[in-house]
Amino acid sequence: MPGNVDDTVRELLLLMPRMVGRAKRIPVPEALSSLALAPRHLSLLALLLFDGPMSVNELAARLEVAPTTVSLLVGDLSRKGVLERREDERDRRRRIVRIAKAHEPAITAWLAPGAAAWRTALAPLAPEQRRLFVDTLLAYEAAVAEE
Template sequence: MSRAAETPDGARVPTPEEILALGHVPLLASFFRRVHNDMPEPLREVFAEHGLTARHGAVLTQLVAAQPASVSQLAQRLHVSLSTASGLVGDLSRAGLVTRHEDPGNRRRTLVSMPQRHRPLFEEFVAARAAPLLRAMDRLSPRDRAGFVAGLTEWAREVEGQDDDGPDC
């Protein structure tokens, strides 16, 4: 097996096929830039009024997927420091988008959840944002879908590892 070409700093040079695939990545930027435009108006107003960012949205997405969660669980899932996660939760709590309460199983632990009144609005937003990806994945075979999910997951881990304080989008 021949060794892949490397740059002077040791990074692997992508193959021509990989370069073609990587050409799609910048096209996704517009999808991420229009996140606020895709938000339901009441949610967009809360985000604007309280200066909330995509990182706050990432916390809410985690709570829609599996709630309640402790602040340390959120920090771990988002690959951010505990203090960053705590600050994000505090901002969301002041905005009224999350509640904090004592864990009945461990009184020293605080759990974070999304109030039921906000859940349908945020679920609608997540579904709308996920629709293009889910349609694309539906066209893949189960094997290709599993490979895509594995590749995307590893890419996200690699990118997150470059920024100790986690993702911005």
Template sequence: MSLMVGELSRKGVVDRHEDDADRRRTIVSIAEANRASVDAWLARGAQAWRTALEPLPHGQREMFVETLRTYEREAAAEHGDA
């Protein structure tokens, strides 16, 4: 992950700085120059998720989201990312 963040930082896609509250942490954020493009890219995905989930009753949406969380947690654990 740090190699990818380093590369994105060198290319100006993201900004990195130390967390003032905890110097062990590094805060990574989208560079202001790229924010509008990234927001537009993410907005399309967010709208697609809304369209897909909107017809489901609340309980089914919760179950679907929890299923995705479980999948992500287990996939990360398989690779030692958890």
């Protein structure tokens, strides 16, 4: 177990490229391979898969990006048939976005290995430890973005 900050940094600098490399090797399902999906699509699809249909503004808030960015992504994925947009029955001005039924099994299969690995890693931790882990990753992301 690392004893000081530099030991931990060294260990993480060795670990992170392996993690990223393994994540990149998760194959895109054949049903989705011709759609040229990029990592930016993955977060959006994961939100819709785990949390269900929602509006562009809700997606933007959760992804922490501008609604126009999400609108462009949704438009791109809608043209490819991956997403469907429909009117909100309670407010006809709002559009609700969801994964098209035809692509849901392939997207689930694509995201399942990563979700299962995170569950395995996080399950033994107490809720406060899980929060600390996520907060640490967020702090790392912010620090890298500043450089």
